[in-house]
Amino acid sequence: MQGKRYILLKCLVLACLMPTLVDCQVTGVAARSSLGVHGGYFFTRGSWSTSRVAPDVTMFGGNYSGDVDLEFPVDANWTFAFIGGYAELDGSSWENYSRARGDEVRVSAAMTHVGILLRPHIRVSPDDLVKLELGVAGLFTNGTETVDGQVYGYDFFKSFALGGRGGVEYDRVLHRNFAVCCRLTGMMFPSGVKYVDGETRTIVALPLTVGIRFLL
Amino acid sequence: MRRRKNQGRTGARSRRLLFRWWAAVIATTAVLLPYAISFSSQGTAFALANRTKHYLHAIVNAESIVYLPPGRTVTVDVSGFSNVVAEVRYSPGQGMHGKISKEFEATRVTTTSERSSADCSNRQGTCSSSTDASSNETVNPITWVITPDLFSSGQP
Numbered sequence: 001m002q003g004k005r006y007i008l009l010k011c012l013v014l015a016c017l018m019p020t021l022v023d024c025q026v027t028g029v030a031a032r033s034s035l036g037v038h039g040g041y042f043f044t045r046g047s048w049s050t051s052r053v054a055p056d057v058t059m060f061g062g063n064y065s066g067d068v069d070l071e072f073p074v075d076a077n078w079t080f081a082f083i084g085g086y087a088e089l090d091g092s093s094w095e096n097y098s099r100a101r102g103d104e105v106r107v108s109a110a111m112t113h114v115g116i117l118l119r120p121h122i123r124v125s126p127d128d129l130v131k132l133e134l135g136v137a138g139l140f141t142n143g144t145e146t147v148d149g150q151v152y153g154y155d156f157f158k159s160f161a162l163g164g165r166g167g168v169e170y171d172r173v174l175h176r177n178f179a180v181c182c183r184l185t186g187m188m189f190p191s192g193v194k195y196v197d198g199e200t201r202t203i204v205a206l207p208l209t210v211g212i213r214f215l216l
Numbered sequence: 217m218r219r220r221k222n223q224g225r226t227g228a229r230s231r232r233l234l235f236r237w238w239a240a241v242i243a244t245t246a247v248l249l250p251y252a253i254s255f256s257s258q259g260t261a262f263a264l265a266n267r268t269k270h271y272l273h274a275i276v277n278a279e280s281i282v283y284l285p286p287g288r289t290v291t292v293d294v295s296g297f298s299n300v301v302a303e304v305r306y307s308p309g310q311g312m313h314g315k316i317s318k319e320f321e322a323t324r325v326t327t328t329s330e331r332s333s334a335d336c337s338n339r340q341g342t343c344s345s346s347t348d349a350s351s352n353e354t355v356n357p358i359t360w361v362i363t364p365d366l367f368s369s370g371q372p
Binding site for chain 2: 051052053054074078080097101103105116135136147153154156196197
């Protein structure tokens with residue numbers, strides 16, 4: 001798994017450098033409607049992702065993810081976006097820890113996130129666009145833990161959590177209708193996890209993605 | 217020429233207004249939504265008390281409870297069930313193994329109350345009395361206290 005993450009990070013870095021290697025046509029694109037399709041890695045951070053039994057062990061680690069967004073211009077330098085994404089969480093660390101202590105555990109958990117965002121544009125050059133994004137996000141989380149063949153639902157995941165999202169995206173326009181992009185985002189959902197004894201924890205996730213943007 | 221200029225100004229103004237309207241909607245939704253949605257449940261309760269030194273997993277009538285901390289009690293709504301079936305085990309990763317299960321019969325208790333009143337306002341100066349009776353049916357709350365000896369003895 002460590003080797004795969006290293007390869008993915010190398011791909012992400014290369015994807016961001018790719019525009020400098022491509023001889024492209026200058027198009028000078030203003031704020032336009034667009035459809036973005038992204039893939040990447042979904043990092044998890046915070047105490048919500050660790051085990052209550054062993055706080056040093058990650059129970060819900062990061063994994064590959066994908067998202068789609070639709071943008072509409074509201075001003076010359078602002079767009080309004082709807083975004084939806086999906087990521088499965090990696091429970092291998094917790095599974096290995098439990099197995100070493102005599103328990104056969106299988107973790108299955110996933111997150112679906114949606115958002116409504118405002119994106120101010122910072123244009124560096126006619127073909128290079130940096131966008132900030134800020135908005136409201138919703139999170140649907142579910143999962144189960146199978147212990148020695150018995151399935152338990154993760155009752156501490158709220159079926160729906162409301163939070164916020166912020167990030168930055170870089171677009172390199174390669175054609176009048178086509179751009180490549182990379183984006184780093186942070187999402188936070190207060191009390192996204194609530195245990196049976198009332199303790200709550202904030203879900204923090206950091207999707208890092210690259211993708212294609214179709215300019216409509 | 218002047219007409220085109222005016223049309224351009226009107227279009228830019230409309231976009232600004234639209235942008236400000238959406239920003240206001242998003243901000244209002246983000247602030248009010250957590251207070252607009254609330255869920256409540258009431259009914260018969262089954263209480264599971266963890267009196268061990270380890271975390272517990274449990275299933276109560278097909279409802280999962282995971283990582284119940286030592287010393288804590290969780291209450292589950294079991295309304296509509298005539299029996300409660302509970303299965304408890306040590307949570308994984310603690311080096312502790314053991315599983316116990318128990319079935320509880322929900323006991324119904326009927327409570328009847330009577331209220332009598334007298335009305336002495338008639339012309340004859342006599343009093344008439346009336347009695348109102350009401351009854352409530354409740355189910356005794358069920359509590360299962362989990363102790364380490366239950367796992368070792370194998371008898372819940």
